[in-house]
Amino acid sequence: MSLLVSYLEHAVAVFPSLLRGAVITIEVTTFAIFFGLIFGTIAAFGKLSKRSIFKVPSIVYIDFIRGTPLFVQILLFYYGIPGLITAATGQVFRIDPIIAGIVVCSINSGAYNAEIVRAGIKSVDRGQMEAARSLGMTERQAMKDVIMPQAVKLIIPPLGNEFIALLKDSSLLAIISVHELSKNGMLYVSKTFAAFPTYISVALVYLALTMGISRILAYVERRLGVSDRSE
């Protein structure tokens, strides 16, 4: 009984710190979703392009990011690259951990988004582009008015999964002491050794956040579904 009471006390005590951490987690995730979408869309069109100056860099980017762990990417970006710059210029160079976290998460998420966007565009029936082009529309007009509106409906659900993964993966930023949700949990445990109540609280806050994202996405899907009379 006393154990339960002490666990509850810890859970209550750690909660404000977890909320502050959650704000950072949300902040990093929101920026990373935003920039990740931009990177992903650019890389998707790059990979779809027939011209190798767009295609090759996109493929290299996507393959490198998807083929290496996010954890290593974080270390490389936060320690590796500033270290390289410092060594090369002789001046100490540092990056703010939160900025580094946003940049790495954006780049990482962008690579996965690229494949989602590309797959969505590719799965729109070829006849749609042909019909649009046969009517004299340019490739750009056809993409904007015909292909993308159909592709978006295919893209949104897997993109949602990607956002949820991104939110959870942002916990890895604890290693570069971004004071997000997990890091704040770890700091509390290091002072109190109350691992179970702290980490279960951390887990539950993540759960609440991911469920929130799911809700928002379900709403967006429903809204888009309004005009979805296809098939």
Place this chain on the structure above:
Amino acid sequence: MIEVNNLHKHFGKLEVLKGITERVEEREVVCVIGPSGSGKSTFLRCMNLLETPTAGEIRINGELVTDPKIDINKIREEVGMVFQRFNLFPHMTALKNVALPPMRVRGLSEKEAYDRARDLLKKVGLEDKANVYPSSLSGGQQQRVAIARALAMRPKIMLFDEPTSALDPEMVGEVLNVMKDLAKEGMTMIVVTHEMGFAREVGDRVLFMDEGVIVEKGTPDEIFFNAQNERTKSFLSKIL
């Protein structure tokens, strides 16, 4: 109106068109028949450069459309195309399907485009379906909307790629009737079709294609009832 001179098309090693030479005059309706894989669809798709010819020339109204420097979109504005699978835009109403291309390509105002679209839907007998999405339309209705959409660009030539092949039998007639009206108005048409009744009623000529060449051509009656070539006879015996 259309002059095709020694047209070749390869897909990799496969030679689909092996030198097609043909003329289509203004107001003429030409039906193309032939077994699947004979190159008739490819021939049609070369006319508006959905396929790029490997060699040979195509002139439309004297303009060399196979010239790599030509603005493809300008050609396509003049050449309407109707597909076997309709290819309507599923996320737009029937009306918007018809109105969008002239707005985007011809720069029509929204009002002009929608007025034109309404007139065209009326012409194909679907004015009551203006605000319906394609998935709620039957195949025959979808194909009629697709014809209206092509006509909205006011093309000088219409290409039909097996327009009734994907339709249930009871819907074939409504689509053919729209096409017959068009032919009577003097539209220049090239139609890949096996509808003999249509070919005989409105077709001026029939081309029989096989293995990438035009094997035989003549009036519909000549081809359907008095074919000279063995391959033509053998093909017709299978479809008639």
